[in-house]
Amino acid sequence: xxxxxxxxxxxxxxxxxxxxxxxxxxxxxxxxxxxxxxxxxxxxxxxxxxxxxxxxxxxxxxxxxxxxxxxxxxxxxxxxxxxxxxxxxxxxxxxxxxxxxxxxxxxxxxxxxxxxxxxxxxxxxxxxxxxxxxxxxxxxxxxxxxxxxxxxxxxxxxxxxxxxxxxxxxxxxxxxxxxxxxxxxxxxxxxxx
Amino acid sequence: xxxxxxxxxxxxxxxxxxxxxxxxxxxxxxxxxxxxxxxxxxxxxxxxxxxxxxxxxxxxxxxxxxxxxxxxxxxxxxxxxxxxxxxxxxxxxxxxxxxxxxxxxxxxxxxxxxxxxxxxxxxxxxxxxxxxxxxxxxxxxxxxxxxxxxxxxxxxxxxxxxxxxxxxxxxxxxxxxxxxxxxxxxxxxxxxxxxxxxxxxxxxxxxxxxxxxxxxxxxxxxxxxxxxxxxxxxxxxxxxxxxxxxxxxxxxxxxx
Numbered sequence: 001x002x003x004x005x006x007x008x009x010x011x012x013x014x015x016x017x018x019x020x021x022x023x024x025x026x027x028x029x030x031x032x033x034x035x036x037x038x039x040x041x042x043x044x045x046x047x048x049x050x051x052x053x054x055x056x057x058x059x060x061x062x063x064x065x066x067x068x069x070x071x072x073x074x075x076x077x078x079x080x081x082x083x084x085x086x087x088x089x090x091x092x093x094x095x096x097x098x099x100x101x102x103x104x105x106x107x108x109x110x111x112x113x114x115x116x117x118x119x120x121x122x123x124x125x126x127x128x129x130x131x132x133x134x135x136x137x138x139x140x141x142x143x144x145x146x147x148x149x150x151x152x153x154x155x156x157x158x159x160x161x162x163x164x165x166x167x168x169x170x171x172x173x174x175x176x177x178x179x180x181x182x183x184x185x186x187x188x189x190x191x192x193x
Numbered sequence: 194x195x196x197x198x199x200x201x202x203x204x205x206x207x208x209x210x211x212x213x214x215x216x217x218x219x220x221x222x223x224x225x226x227x228x229x230x231x232x233x234x235x236x237x238x239x240x241x242x243x244x245x246x247x248x249x250x251x252x253x254x255x256x257x258x259x260x261x262x263x264x265x266x267x268x269x270x271x272x273x274x275x276x277x278x279x280x281x282x283x284x285x286x287x288x289x290x291x292x293x294x295x296x297x298x299x300x301x302x303x304x305x306x307x308x309x310x311x312x313x314x315x316x317x318x319x320x321x322x323x324x325x326x327x328x329x330x331x332x333x334x335x336x337x338x339x340x341x342x343x344x345x346x347x348x349x350x351x352x353x354x355x356x357x358x359x360x361x362x363x364x365x366x367x368x369x370x371x372x373x374x375x376x377x378x379x380x381x382x383x384x385x386x387x388x389x390x391x392x393x394x395x396x397x398x399x400x401x402x403x404x405x406x407x408x409x410x411x412x413x414x415x416x417x418x419x420x421x422x423x424x425x426x427x428x429x430x431x432x433x434x435x436x437x438x439x440x441x442x443x444x445x446x447x448x449x
Contacts, residue, residue, distance in 0.1 A: 032262040131245045150243040182239045
Protein backbone atom coordinates (compact mmCIF):
# COMPACT_ATOMS: atom_id res chain seq x y z
CA UNK A 1 0.00 0.00 0.00
CA UNK A 2 1.42 3.37 -0.98
CA UNK A 3 2.23 5.66 1.92
CA UNK A 4 1.11 9.24 1.94
CA UNK A 5 3.30 12.17 2.70
CA UNK A 6 2.81 13.14 6.36
CA UNK A 7 1.00 16.35 5.49
CA UNK A 8 0.61 18.73 2.60
CA UNK A 9 0.37 22.49 2.81
CA UNK A 10 -2.50 24.13 0.90
CA UNK A 11 -0.04 25.42 -1.70
CA UNK A 12 1.36 21.93 -2.24
CA UNK A 13 -2.13 20.48 -2.65
CA UNK A 14 -3.13 23.14 -5.16
CA UNK A 15 0.12 22.79 -7.11
CA UNK A 16 -0.20 19.01 -7.19
CA UNK A 17 -3.80 19.16 -8.37
CA UNK A 18 -2.88 21.66 -11.07
CA UNK A 19 0.13 19.57 -12.14
CA UNK A 20 -2.04 16.47 -12.42
CA UNK A 21 -0.59 13.02 -13.00
CA UNK A 22 0.96 11.12 -10.12
CA UNK A 23 1.08 14.24 -7.94
CA UNK A 24 -2.71 14.55 -8.24
CA UNK A 25 -3.05 10.84 -7.47
CA UNK A 26 -0.94 11.22 -4.29
CA UNK A 27 -3.02 14.15 -3.06
CA UNK A 28 -6.29 12.31 -3.69
CA UNK A 29 -4.92 9.33 -1.79
CA UNK A 30 -3.90 11.54 1.13
CA UNK A 31 -7.46 12.83 1.47
CA UNK A 32 -8.68 9.25 1.79
CA UNK A 33 -5.88 8.06 4.10
CA UNK A 34 -6.22 11.01 6.41
CA UNK A 35 -9.49 11.02 8.33
CA UNK A 36 -9.42 14.80 8.92
CA UNK A 37 -11.97 16.34 6.57
CA UNK A 38 -13.45 12.98 5.75
CA UNK A 39 -14.22 12.43 9.45
CA UNK A 40 -15.73 15.90 9.77
CA UNK A 41 -17.96 15.25 6.75
CA UNK A 42 -19.06 11.93 8.28
CA UNK A 43 -19.93 13.63 11.58
CA UNK A 44 -21.80 16.40 9.82
CA UNK A 45 -23.84 14.07 7.58
CA UNK A 46 -24.67 11.72 10.44
CA UNK A 47 -25.94 14.56 12.60
CA UNK A 48 -27.98 15.79 9.64
CA UNK A 49 -30.13 12.75 8.89
CA UNK A 50 -27.62 10.92 6.71
CA UNK A 51 -25.69 7.69 7.02
CA UNK A 52 -22.11 6.55 6.34
CA UNK A 53 -22.92 5.75 2.70
CA UNK A 54 -24.32 9.27 2.19
CA UNK A 55 -21.21 10.72 3.81
CA UNK A 56 -18.88 8.78 1.52
CA UNK A 57 -20.90 9.83 -1.57
CA UNK A 58 -20.87 13.47 -0.51
CA UNK A 59 -17.15 13.40 0.34
CA UNK A 60 -16.34 11.91 -3.08
CA UNK A 61 -18.49 14.52 -4.86
CA UNK A 62 -16.98 17.32 -2.79
CA UNK A 63 -13.43 16.20 -3.51
CA UNK A 64 -14.22 15.93 -7.21
CA UNK A 65 -15.76 19.45 -7.24
CA UNK A 66 -12.70 20.86 -5.48
CA UNK A 67 -10.27 19.20 -7.93
CA UNK A 68 -12.29 20.38 -10.94
CA UNK A 69 -12.49 23.93 -9.52
CA UNK A 70 -8.75 24.08 -8.91
CA UNK A 71 -7.93 22.65 -12.34
CA UNK A 72 -10.29 24.88 -14.31
CA UNK A 73 -9.26 27.98 -12.37
CA UNK A 74 -12.62 28.71 -10.76
CA UNK A 75 -11.11 28.17 -7.28
CA UNK A 76 -9.88 31.59 -6.22
CA UNK A 77 -7.57 30.39 -3.47
CA UNK A 78 -8.87 32.41 -0.56
CA UNK A 79 -9.10 30.75 2.84
CA UNK A 80 -8.05 27.34 4.08
CA UNK A 81 -8.45 24.52 1.57
CA UNK A 82 -9.81 22.03 4.13
CA UNK A 83 -12.51 24.52 5.07
CA UNK A 84 -13.33 24.96 1.39
CA UNK A 85 -13.68 21.20 0.91
CA UNK A 86 -15.77 20.86 4.06
CA UNK A 87 -18.11 23.67 3.08
CA UNK A 88 -18.40 22.25 -0.47
CA UNK A 89 -19.47 18.92 1.05
CA UNK A 90 -21.93 20.67 3.35
CA UNK A 91 -23.43 22.55 0.41
CA UNK A 92 -23.77 19.33 -1.58
CA UNK A 93 -25.59 17.72 1.32
CA UNK A 94 -27.82 20.74 1.99
CA UNK A 95 -28.72 20.82 -1.68
CA UNK A 96 -29.71 17.16 -1.62
CA UNK A 97 -31.34 17.31 1.77
CA UNK A 98 -33.20 20.61 1.31
CA UNK A 99 -34.73 19.31 -1.85
CA UNK A 100 -36.15 16.31 -0.08
CA UNK A 101 -37.34 18.34 2.92
CA UNK A 102 -38.98 20.81 0.57
CA UNK A 103 -40.87 17.92 -0.96
CA UNK A 104 -41.80 16.69 2.48
CA UNK A 105 -43.10 20.04 3.67
CA UNK A 106 -44.75 21.34 0.54
CA UNK A 107 -46.39 19.13 -2.01
CA UNK A 108 -46.45 21.81 -4.67
CA UNK A 109 -42.79 22.67 -4.44
CA UNK A 110 -42.00 19.02 -5.03
CA UNK A 111 -43.08 19.43 -8.60
CA UNK A 112 -40.25 21.92 -9.21
CA UNK A 113 -37.70 19.35 -8.14
CA UNK A 114 -39.21 16.55 -10.17
CA UNK A 115 -39.86 18.93 -13.00
CA UNK A 116 -36.34 20.24 -13.41
CA UNK A 117 -34.32 17.18 -12.59
CA UNK A 118 -35.00 14.58 -15.26
CA UNK A 119 -34.06 16.68 -18.22
CA UNK A 120 -30.76 17.96 -16.89
CA UNK A 121 -29.89 14.51 -15.59
CA UNK A 122 -30.72 13.03 -18.98
CA UNK A 123 -28.79 15.66 -20.91
CA UNK A 124 -25.73 15.26 -18.74
CA UNK A 125 -25.95 11.49 -18.91
CA UNK A 126 -26.43 11.48 -22.66
CA UNK A 127 -23.49 13.83 -23.17
CA UNK A 128 -21.29 11.54 -21.10
CA UNK A 129 -22.61 8.47 -22.90
CA UNK A 130 -21.80 9.99 -26.31
CA UNK A 131 -18.31 10.85 -25.15
CA UNK A 132 -17.80 7.41 -23.67
CA UNK A 133 -19.01 5.85 -26.92
CA UNK A 134 -16.42 7.76 -28.92
CA UNK A 135 -13.61 6.97 -26.54
CA UNK A 136 -14.58 3.30 -26.31
CA UNK A 137 -14.44 3.06 -30.10
CA UNK A 138 -10.72 3.79 -29.85
CA UNK A 139 -10.13 0.67 -27.75
CA UNK A 140 -9.25 0.40 -24.04
CA UNK A 141 -5.53 1.17 -24.42
CA UNK A 142 -6.06 4.33 -26.45
CA UNK A 143 -8.85 5.43 -24.13
CA UNK A 144 -6.63 5.03 -21.08
CA UNK A 145 -3.63 6.75 -22.67
CA UNK A 146 -5.75 9.77 -23.63
CA UNK A 147 -7.44 9.90 -20.22
CA UNK A 148 -4.06 9.88 -18.46
CA UNK A 149 -2.70 12.51 -20.82
CA UNK A 150 -5.79 14.67 -20.24
CA UNK A 151 -5.19 14.46 -16.48
CA UNK A 152 -1.66 15.76 -17.15
CA UNK A 153 0.30 12.60 -16.55
CA UNK A 154 3.77 13.11 -18.02
CA UNK A 155 4.92 10.87 -20.87
CA UNK A 156 7.27 9.16 -18.42
CA UNK A 157 4.36 8.45 -16.02
CA UNK A 158 2.17 7.20 -18.88
CA UNK A 159 4.98 4.91 -20.04
CA UNK A 160 5.29 3.48 -16.51
CA UNK A 161 1.55 3.02 -16.06
CA UNK A 162 1.07 1.43 -19.46
CA UNK A 163 4.26 -0.67 -19.36
CA UNK A 164 5.79 1.02 -22.39
CA UNK A 165 9.54 0.78 -22.88
CA UNK A 166 10.14 4.49 -23.22
CA UNK A 167 8.62 7.95 -23.00
CA UNK A 168 8.98 8.15 -26.77
CA UNK A 169 6.73 5.17 -27.19
CA UNK A 170 4.12 6.73 -24.91
CA UNK A 171 4.31 9.97 -26.88
CA UNK A 172 3.86 8.12 -30.17
CA UNK A 173 0.90 6.17 -28.81
CA UNK A 174 -0.76 9.33 -27.48
CA UNK A 175 -0.37 11.02 -30.85
CA UNK A 176 -1.81 8.04 -32.75
CA UNK A 177 -4.75 7.81 -30.35
CA UNK A 178 -5.46 11.53 -30.54
CA UNK A 179 -5.41 11.34 -34.33
CA UNK A 180 -7.84 8.41 -34.17
CA UNK A 181 -10.17 10.39 -31.90
CA UNK A 182 -10.07 13.47 -34.13
CA UNK A 183 -10.75 11.31 -37.19
CA UNK A 184 -13.61 9.52 -35.46
CA UNK A 185 -15.20 12.84 -34.45
CA UNK A 186 -14.74 14.27 -37.94
CA UNK A 187 -16.29 11.18 -39.54
CA UNK A 188 -19.33 11.43 -37.30
CA UNK A 189 -19.58 15.16 -37.97
CA UNK A 190 -19.99 15.78 -34.24
CA UNK A 191 -19.68 19.51 -33.76
CA UNK A 192 -20.17 19.71 -30.07
CA UNK A 193 -21.25 17.44 -27.26
CA UNK B 194 6.23 21.55 -38.44
CA UNK B 195 5.05 17.92 -38.09
CA UNK B 196 1.50 17.20 -37.13
CA UNK B 197 2.62 16.10 -33.69
CA UNK B 198 4.41 19.41 -33.17
CA UNK B 199 1.34 21.21 -34.43
CA UNK B 200 -0.83 19.42 -31.86
CA UNK B 201 1.64 20.39 -29.13
CA UNK B 202 1.41 23.97 -30.31
CA UNK B 203 -2.42 23.87 -30.18
CA UNK B 204 -2.16 22.38 -26.71
CA UNK B 205 0.16 25.15 -25.49
CA UNK B 206 -2.25 27.73 -26.88
CA UNK B 207 -5.28 26.15 -25.15
CA UNK B 208 -3.40 25.89 -21.85
CA UNK B 209 -2.22 29.49 -22.09
CA UNK B 210 1.44 28.48 -22.28
CA UNK B 211 2.35 30.53 -25.37
CA UNK B 212 4.15 33.83 -25.07
CA UNK B 213 1.94 36.84 -25.75
CA UNK B 214 3.66 37.39 -29.10
CA UNK B 215 3.14 33.77 -30.20
CA UNK B 216 -0.44 33.90 -28.94
CA UNK B 217 -1.22 37.04 -30.94
CA UNK B 218 0.39 35.60 -34.05
CA UNK B 219 -1.54 32.39 -33.73
CA UNK B 220 -4.85 34.18 -33.22
CA UNK B 221 -4.15 36.29 -36.27
CA UNK B 222 -3.44 33.15 -38.26
CA UNK B 223 -6.71 31.61 -37.04
CA UNK B 224 -8.61 34.65 -38.23
CA UNK B 225 -7.00 34.73 -41.64
CA UNK B 226 -6.52 31.11 -42.58
CA UNK B 227 -9.71 29.04 -42.85
CA UNK B 228 -7.82 25.76 -43.21
CA UNK B 229 -5.83 26.34 -40.01
CA UNK B 230 -8.99 27.37 -38.19
CA UNK B 231 -10.73 24.20 -39.36
CA UNK B 232 -7.84 21.98 -38.21
CA UNK B 233 -7.69 23.75 -34.87
CA UNK B 234 -11.46 23.37 -34.35
CA UNK B 235 -11.14 19.62 -34.93
CA UNK B 236 -8.38 19.43 -32.33
CA UNK B 237 -10.34 21.55 -29.84
CA UNK B 238 -13.40 19.35 -30.32
CA UNK B 239 -11.36 16.28 -29.36
CA UNK B 240 -10.04 18.06 -26.27
CA UNK B 241 -13.61 19.02 -25.30
CA UNK B 242 -14.56 15.36 -25.50
CA UNK B 243 -11.64 14.43 -23.25
CA UNK B 244 -12.52 17.19 -20.79
CA UNK B 245 -16.11 16.00 -20.48
CA UNK B 246 -14.78 12.53 -19.84
CA UNK B 247 -12.28 13.79 -17.23
CA UNK B 248 -14.95 14.02 -14.53
CA UNK B 249 -15.99 10.43 -15.18
CA UNK B 250 -12.34 9.40 -14.96
CA UNK B 251 -11.90 11.34 -11.70
CA UNK B 252 -14.98 9.66 -10.28
CA UNK B 253 -13.54 6.30 -11.22
CA UNK B 254 -10.18 7.07 -9.56
CA UNK B 255 -11.83 8.45 -6.41
CA UNK B 256 -14.14 5.43 -6.24
CA UNK B 257 -11.09 3.16 -6.36
CA UNK B 258 -9.42 5.06 -3.50
CA UNK B 259 -12.65 5.02 -1.53
CA UNK B 260 -12.81 1.23 -1.58
CA UNK B 261 -9.06 0.92 -1.08
CA UNK B 262 -9.21 3.04 2.10
CA UNK B 263 -12.59 2.40 3.74
CA UNK B 264 -13.59 4.94 6.34
CA UNK B 265 -12.76 3.84 9.88
CA UNK B 266 -15.07 5.02 12.62
CA UNK B 267 -13.48 6.72 15.62
CA UNK B 268 -13.33 4.94 19.02
CA UNK B 269 -16.64 6.46 20.02
CA UNK B 270 -18.34 3.88 17.79
CA UNK B 271 -17.79 1.10 20.32
CA UNK B 272 -19.33 3.19 23.10
CA UNK B 273 -22.28 4.03 20.92
CA UNK B 274 -22.75 0.38 19.98
CA UNK B 275 -22.72 -0.64 23.65
CA UNK B 276 -25.21 2.08 24.50
CA UNK B 277 -27.47 0.98 21.66
CA UNK B 278 -27.33 -2.60 22.94
CA UNK B 279 -28.45 -1.51 26.42
CA UNK B 280 -31.25 0.59 24.95
CA UNK B 281 -32.32 -2.41 22.88
CA UNK B 282 -32.46 -4.73 25.91
CA UNK B 283 -34.39 -2.12 27.89
CA UNK B 284 -36.86 -1.66 25.02
CA UNK B 285 -37.40 -5.46 24.78
CA UNK B 286 -38.13 -5.68 28.51
CA UNK B 287 -40.65 -2.83 28.30
CA UNK B 288 -42.39 -4.46 25.32
CA UNK B 289 -42.56 -7.78 27.17
CA UNK B 290 -44.08 -6.13 30.23
CA UNK B 291 -46.61 -4.16 28.20
CA UNK B 292 -47.62 -7.08 26.01
CA UNK B 293 -48.20 -9.37 29.00
CA UNK B 294 -51.90 -8.46 29.35
CA UNK B 295 -52.38 -9.11 25.62
CA UNK B 296 -51.11 -12.69 25.81
CA UNK B 297 -53.03 -13.19 29.05
CA UNK B 298 -56.35 -12.39 27.37
CA UNK B 299 -55.39 -13.65 23.92
CA UNK B 300 -58.84 -14.79 22.87
CA UNK B 301 -60.29 -11.40 23.67
CA UNK B 302 -57.80 -9.59 21.45
CA UNK B 303 -58.15 -11.26 18.04
CA UNK B 304 -56.77 -8.29 16.17
CA UNK B 305 -54.00 -10.42 14.71
CA UNK B 306 -56.15 -11.68 11.85
CA UNK B 307 -56.89 -8.15 10.77
CA UNK B 308 -53.23 -7.26 11.07
CA UNK B 309 -52.20 -10.36 9.13
CA UNK B 310 -54.54 -9.50 6.30
CA UNK B 311 -52.93 -6.09 6.07
CA UNK B 312 -49.46 -7.60 6.08
CA UNK B 313 -50.36 -10.11 3.36
CA UNK B 314 -51.78 -7.29 1.32
CA UNK B 315 -48.61 -5.31 1.85
CA UNK B 316 -46.27 -8.12 0.91
CA UNK B 317 -48.30 -9.01 -2.14
CA UNK B 318 -47.71 -5.47 -3.21
CA UNK B 319 -50.28 -5.21 -5.92
CA UNK B 320 -53.16 -4.97 -3.50
CA UNK B 321 -51.52 -2.37 -1.30
CA UNK B 322 -52.96 1.09 -1.26
CA UNK B 323 -50.76 4.14 -1.81
CA UNK B 324 -49.85 6.38 1.09
CA UNK B 325 -48.01 9.60 1.79
CA UNK B 326 -45.19 7.50 3.20
CA UNK B 327 -44.79 5.73 -0.14
CA UNK B 328 -44.58 9.06 -1.92
CA UNK B 329 -41.92 10.30 0.49
CA UNK B 330 -39.95 7.12 0.25
CA UNK B 331 -40.21 7.04 -3.55
CA UNK B 332 -39.27 10.69 -3.71
CA UNK B 333 -36.24 10.19 -1.46
CA UNK B 334 -35.02 7.35 -3.67
CA UNK B 335 -35.67 9.43 -6.76
CA UNK B 336 -33.63 12.29 -5.29
CA UNK B 337 -30.58 10.12 -4.75
CA UNK B 338 -30.88 8.63 -8.22
CA UNK B 339 -32.18 5.26 -7.09
CA UNK B 340 -34.78 5.07 -9.85
CA UNK B 341 -35.20 1.28 -9.74
CA UNK B 342 -36.17 1.46 -6.05
CA UNK B 343 -38.55 4.36 -6.78
CA UNK B 344 -40.22 2.19 -9.42
CA UNK B 345 -40.29 -0.84 -7.11
CA UNK B 346 -42.05 1.18 -4.38
CA UNK B 347 -44.59 2.77 -6.69
CA UNK B 348 -45.39 -0.28 -8.78
CA UNK B 349 -46.04 -2.07 -5.50
CA UNK B 350 -49.11 0.10 -5.06
CA UNK B 351 -52.41 -0.92 -6.57
CA UNK B 352 -52.72 0.87 -9.94
CA UNK B 353 -56.08 2.40 -9.06
CA UNK B 354 -54.68 3.79 -5.80
CA UNK B 355 -51.78 5.64 -7.39
CA UNK B 356 -52.17 9.38 -6.95
CA UNK B 357 -51.43 11.71 -9.84
CA UNK B 358 -48.30 12.82 -8.05
CA UNK B 359 -47.12 9.23 -7.60
CA UNK B 360 -47.81 8.48 -11.27
CA UNK B 361 -45.79 11.54 -12.24
CA UNK B 362 -42.81 10.44 -10.14
CA UNK B 363 -43.14 6.93 -11.56
CA UNK B 364 -43.19 8.27 -15.11
CA UNK B 365 -40.03 10.29 -14.41
CA UNK B 366 -38.23 7.32 -12.91
CA UNK B 367 -39.23 5.07 -15.81
CA UNK B 368 -37.99 7.68 -18.26
CA UNK B 369 -34.66 7.90 -16.47
CA UNK B 370 -34.04 4.17 -16.63
CA UNK B 371 -34.93 4.23 -20.33
CA UNK B 372 -38.31 2.50 -20.20
CA UNK B 373 -39.83 5.15 -22.46
CA UNK B 374 -42.82 3.11 -23.50
CA UNK B 375 -44.14 2.52 -19.99
CA UNK B 376 -43.18 6.04 -19.01
CA UNK B 377 -45.29 7.46 -21.84
CA UNK B 378 -48.35 5.62 -20.54
CA UNK B 379 -48.05 7.25 -17.13
CA UNK B 380 -47.30 10.70 -18.53
CA UNK B 381 -50.42 10.37 -20.67
CA UNK B 382 -52.55 9.61 -17.62
CA UNK B 383 -51.05 12.53 -15.68
CA UNK B 384 -51.50 14.84 -18.62
CA UNK B 385 -55.15 13.81 -19.06
CA UNK B 386 -55.84 14.26 -15.35
CA UNK B 387 -55.60 18.06 -15.80
CA UNK B 388 -53.92 18.54 -12.43
CA UNK B 389 -52.39 22.01 -12.75
CA UNK B 390 -49.39 21.04 -10.66
CA UNK B 391 -48.22 18.38 -13.11
CA UNK B 392 -50.15 18.94 -16.33
CA UNK B 393 -47.67 21.05 -18.31
CA UNK B 394 -44.57 19.12 -17.30
CA UNK B 395 -46.36 15.85 -18.11
CA UNK B 396 -47.35 17.21 -21.55
CA UNK B 397 -43.72 18.04 -22.29
CA UNK B 398 -42.18 14.82 -21.06
CA UNK B 399 -44.89 12.84 -22.79
CA UNK B 400 -43.65 14.31 -26.06
CA UNK B 401 -40.02 13.60 -25.13
CA UNK B 402 -40.57 9.94 -24.21
CA UNK B 403 -42.67 9.34 -27.31
CA UNK B 404 -39.76 10.57 -29.42
CA UNK B 405 -37.30 8.55 -27.37
CA UNK B 406 -39.48 5.49 -27.86
CA UNK B 407 -39.41 5.99 -31.60
CA UNK B 408 -43.08 7.02 -31.78
CA UNK B 409 -42.00 10.04 -33.77
CA UNK B 410 -45.35 10.83 -35.37
CA UNK B 411 -47.12 10.98 -31.99
CA UNK B 412 -44.25 12.83 -30.34
CA UNK B 413 -44.23 15.37 -33.10
CA UNK B 414 -47.99 15.84 -32.78
CA UNK B 415 -47.70 16.33 -29.03
CA UNK B 416 -44.97 18.95 -29.51
CA UNK B 417 -47.17 20.83 -31.97
CA UNK B 418 -49.99 20.74 -29.47
CA UNK B 419 -47.77 22.29 -26.80
CA UNK B 420 -46.45 24.89 -29.23
CA UNK B 421 -49.95 25.93 -30.27
CA UNK B 422 -50.84 26.82 -26.69
CA UNK B 423 -48.90 30.06 -26.17
CA UNK B 424 -49.77 30.11 -22.47
CA UNK B 425 -48.15 26.71 -22.01
CA UNK B 426 -44.88 27.13 -20.10
CA UNK B 427 -43.15 24.64 -22.42
CA UNK B 428 -44.39 26.29 -25.60
CA UNK B 429 -41.05 27.97 -26.39
CA UNK B 430 -39.11 24.77 -25.77
CA UNK B 431 -41.47 22.83 -28.02
CA UNK B 432 -40.95 25.47 -30.67
CA UNK B 433 -37.14 25.15 -30.41
CA UNK B 434 -37.33 21.37 -30.71
CA UNK B 435 -39.75 21.52 -33.62
CA UNK B 436 -37.49 23.94 -35.49
CA UNK B 437 -34.70 21.38 -35.15
CA UNK B 438 -36.89 18.54 -36.39
CA UNK B 439 -38.39 20.54 -39.20
CA UNK B 440 -34.96 21.45 -40.50
CA UNK B 441 -34.31 19.79 -43.89
CA UNK B 442 -30.94 18.66 -42.48
CA UNK B 443 -32.50 16.55 -39.83
CA UNK B 444 -35.43 14.35 -40.60
CA UNK B 445 -36.96 11.84 -38.29
CA UNK B 446 -38.33 8.59 -39.62
CA UNK B 447 -42.10 8.38 -39.56
CA UNK B 448 -42.66 12.13 -39.86
CA UNK B 449 -44.19 13.48 -43.03
